[in-house]
Amino acid sequence: MSTATALHYESYLPMALNKLLNIGQEVQQRCNAHCVIAHRIGLAGPKETSAVIALSPAP
Numbered sequence: 001m002s003t004a005t006a007l008h009y010e011s012y013l014p015m016a017l018n019k020l021l022n023i024g025q026e027v028q029q030r031c032n033a034h035c036v037i038a039h040r041i042g043l044a045g046p047k048e049t050s051a052v053i054a055l056s057p058a059p
Contacts, residue, residue, distance in 0.1 A: 007044045032058045 020037045027035040039051040 005046065007050070009039070009041050009044060009050065011039075011041055013041075027055070028058070031055070034058055 016039070020039065024035040024037050027033060033055045034057075036054045037051070040049070044050050
């Protein structure tokens with residue numbers, strides 16, 4: 001059995017940003033909350049954060 005030592009994230013940036021924006025907008029509409037999403041690009045080692053999603057209630 002092999003063990004992964006890292007992940008390398010690549011993307012077509014315009015498409016990825018558009019998709020993350022759409023997801024954030026859908027969360028805002030469905031949950032009445034502000035949503036910010038960030039996803040890393042490049043090399044990520046074991047146990048390193050790949051994505052962060054932050055939510056807060058809308059006023």
